[in-house]
Amino acid sequence: MRLHVVDHPLVAHKLTTLRDQRTDSATFRRLADELVTLLAYEATRDVRTEQVDIQTPVARTTGVKLSHPRPLVVPILRAGLGMLDGMVRLLPTAEVGFLGMIRNEETLEASTYATRMPEDLSGRQVYVLDPMLATGGTLVAAIKELIRRGADDVTAVVLLAAPEGVAVMERDLAGTPVTVVTASVDERLDGNGYIVPGLGDAGDRMYGSA
Ligand code: URA
Secondary structure, eight states, X not given: OEEXXXXXXXXXXXXXXXXXXXXXXXXXXXXXXXXXHHHHHHHTTTOOEEEEEEEOSSOEEEEEEEOSSOOEEEXXXXXXXXXXXXXXXXXXXXXXXXXXXXXXXXXXXXXXXXXXXXXXXXXXXXXXXXXXXXXXXXXXXXXXXXXXXXXXXEEEEEEEEOHHHHHHHHHHTTTSOEXXXXXXXXXXXXXXXXXXXXXXXXXXXXXXXX
């Protein structure tokens, strides 16, 4: 597994405002959207392209376009949905699938309650969206499902990661073609599975509910 922490002043600035408990839901959603687009720029650095010949008004030249099969973007419901627009802004031709996963707050185990994506992902590049890489349970389960369906290149875009979650992913996804792109690896997880200092419950902050 590859880990890429995006080091950029605009990323740090937006992340600081997201962390601030005084930031309201509308501002949180807008900043999360902008932050995802900045992370998406790095996350798509290896998106597959093919060569094309075109005619400019001046001359013939060779360029590139995104190759087929199209990349698949998979937000993990609920909070990953708040990252979808920011991602497809850079990848408007991507196909979108959905994975509904919930974490049991006592056992911290992840279980799947909804799946909507192609059964066969052979040869597909997949971008999976989940704001918080905390224990790693949700992302590991999601990525194993994507790889079971044949995905051969998976990039997880997360706003924040905990070192414990990164370690779990490195252990459970060893030898798989997985990259994690994040704005920060924070200090640790607390006893309730929250990232410290983190930003609280990403879904609640986005949607203003518990
Ligand atoms: N999920 C969240 O929304 N926040 C955390 O800190 C950890 C998991």
